[in-house]
Amino acid sequence: MDSQNNKSIIQFTNPELVESIFMENPNYKGSLDISQNMMISTNHSDIQIESKFNKSSIVSLTVSNFNQINMNSNKPFFIRQTMKAKFIWKKGLSTEEEEDLLKVNAASLLLSYIRPQIRSITSLSKFREQNIPFIDFTSQL
Secondary structure (H helix, E strand, O other), X not given: OOOOOOOOOEEXXXXXXXXXXXXXXXXXXXXXXXXXXXXXXXXXXXXXXXXXXXXXXXXXXXXXXXXOOOOOOOOXXXXXXXXXXXEEEEOOOOHHHHHXXXXXXXXXXXXXXXXXXXXXXXXXXXXXXXXXXXXXHHHHO
8 A cells, every 4th residue: 555645634743742640659558460440531722724725633632540649549550641743634524524533533543652651651660561452432422
């Protein structure tokens, strides 16, 4: 397949790491072999007119196991990663199609950058490495 002639209607800038937190909870006394439930949230900026032919939006995705760091919680560690990128597409899509691109395609792409970071960071700790499963972002539509 020719990557130049088969480009998707949506393109993106190099994703940027915006936030990275890993902190062990010194008060945790439980098992080291525990899987953490990760929360995933996405945000995107207002859609902008990029040029005569294109529109764009900046999308960020955060994966975290906490809302607030509380050393008295039953969490073995606190982890949060946020990545962002600018997504650009050709004009002519409906508002619904644009929202779908941002909520599904952009989120999936950014998660593919965060997934190995979460695994790598947790594998370097004394706790069980955390593997984020595939996520169905279409359920948010």
